Amino acid sequence: MSAFDTIIPASAAGQQWNAQDYAIDAGFVPVLGGAISRLLDPRAGERILDLGCGDGVLSTELALSGARIHGVDASPELINAARARGVDAQVMDGHALTFNTEFDAVFSNAALHWMGTPDRVLEGVRRALRPGGRFVAEFGGHGNVATIISAVQAARVAHGHGASAFQWYFPTADAYADRLRQHGFQVQLIECTPRPTALPTGVAGWLRVFAAPLLDDLP
Template sequence: MNNISTSNNWDTSLYEDKHAFVWQYGEDLLQLLNPQPGESILDLGCGTGQLTEKIAQAGADVWGIDSAPAMIEKARENYPHIRFDVANAANFQVDKPLDAVFSNAVLHWVKEADSAIASIHQSLKPGGRFVAEFGGKGNVLAIATALESALQGINIPTQALNPWYFPSIGEYATLLEQQGFDVIYAMLFARPTPLAEGEAGMANWIEMFASTFLAGLSGEQQIQVIRVVEEYLKPTLYQQGTWTADYRRIRIVAIKL
């Protein structure tokens, strides 16, 4: 249980090794972004920089930011020719307005959605675009329900432990429109995601992405909770030696008016 992380204290080797799907699925999103040579683009929540590099390969002038220092350190190591900085989605600043802000698998970690949208809006040129994908309404509902049930079983209240923001299209598009965006594309879709490492896949996922639920528990309690969650989810999310996370993603393209 040494790999328990918080969203700001990521184990980058685990992230790159076992959870590569985070950016591999994001390559699709790059087609929506359609970066052009010479465009200035921010990769918001760039992680260890894989997609930032792909944007750079298109000839764009790209800058990556992430709130986790370990991620930025690793991104700089991976791609020393790209600028990476530690900054927060809810209050970052830019030197000059950008053509686009791109964000993959990040904004469900930012509960201050209004602040993040305001930061994104102020960073764009008029006509600039915001292209994002993150967890949408119903994302990992089975896993979250199992975690809450397991914790209630040992009398741990769970309200304050959930780290995520999973909006519906209506909710998120409304927030964008209220702050001066024109939402031109919005989609919510199921994307069941197979997890690496066979039987250990769900435990690994919980340790990496749902660690706040386990905060404050002893090592023994953590193992017990994960075991209960696995038993609860096995009939629906474990087949032929592979765990699947019940992902639902929201995908957005919005233009600054």
Template sequence: MEKPVNQGWNAGLYDSKIGYVSRLGKGVVELLNPQPNERIIDLGCGTGDLTHVIAQLGASCIGIDESADMVGKARHKYPSISFEVMDGHEFRLDKPVDAVFSNAALHWMKQPERVIESVRLALHEGGRFVAEFGGKRNVGRIYEAIAKVLGDYGIDAEERNPWYFPSVSEYSGLLEAQGFEVRWMELYDRPTELDDGEGGLEHWLDAFAGMFFAGLAEEPKREAYARCSKLLERELYNGQHWIADYRRLRFSAVLGAGRMI
């Protein structure tokens, strides 16, 4: 099997063309309901916008991300907040925290049991795990177009697929297996308008699907993007904006709630 290609992150592109990720994540912050003086981890913090929002509400929030480029940008934007380069599969903390928060990051972590273990070890008893990420059949239409186009280049898209998009039953079962009580979980359709009008899909492919097109020179890569756009135009382009076929899994869980002592 071909070795999966890691996604490279461009923090500048992320901030300038993919700003809707943080904008739409503010509802997850509301579900978290951070309280003054709570200690909170923002897992997969990107360039730190939601870490900053949480800190503004009075919590002590630390952002962690596997991408050094993202963390560097976050430190530059928000120098008063701590940001660290850490892998969500294996991060460890010196002291337990009150909550772990995550927005649009867990679907990049393909070993969810290890991620949940890291979160469990980071929390004290009764601590909260609140997150949103891609759920079952997220960007299904876009993925189908990518797979069809890449097939003509002799590339198996599934062998390069970096995403983990679980169902409600699958992910709630993983949480419960490690001692979490799922208080609320929902899988819902969230058609998402991409920034930058006609160029929105190309920016999305650059930001989130680069690993699929690895090895293609710039000209054939742009040709492949154009072919993807052609396949998706009727369904996902409204004449002014691209509308990505997002489906999100949002949940709130508590560690050890209801255990008998």
């Protein structure tokens, strides 16, 4: 199914995405998604929703299983990049999913921490799943990029701008497990795993892609 209405994205206010920069500075994101893809174990004929599909690199890999992948992302530019790869994808805010019992699984890699109202997201995921469907996701947990956050806040204060509220949602595993159960999910596995990550273009490239709004008013 490919004819869907477009929903104006509201996630991650102020965050803009450039598909070319994302591919260069954040190419590690789909590479590190291999483990969660294996946990999903996509099967031929299944319908799978890729929530926060980005530029569609992982969507295309999941489709090699024979599963039918539908991607959604709040960024029109990244959705255009995903479509250019042949992914069936649409612009949709993760807080406003409109699907009803359409998918055998919902998959998400490195996206849920951009969605600051998790209850709305989980309500949509639950509705999207068919009975017995599975939700398999990876995203930033408690303590993620803490050093970068501290450094940016210190720089803002030093230049007289004051600390800024970061837009990411980084819960503990226990807190997110409780939230999942509140929405009717049976939690089979959840863990917070340290994952030191080599940045191909250094911290500067990472900040340019993931935190530009926080740096716009710094010299």
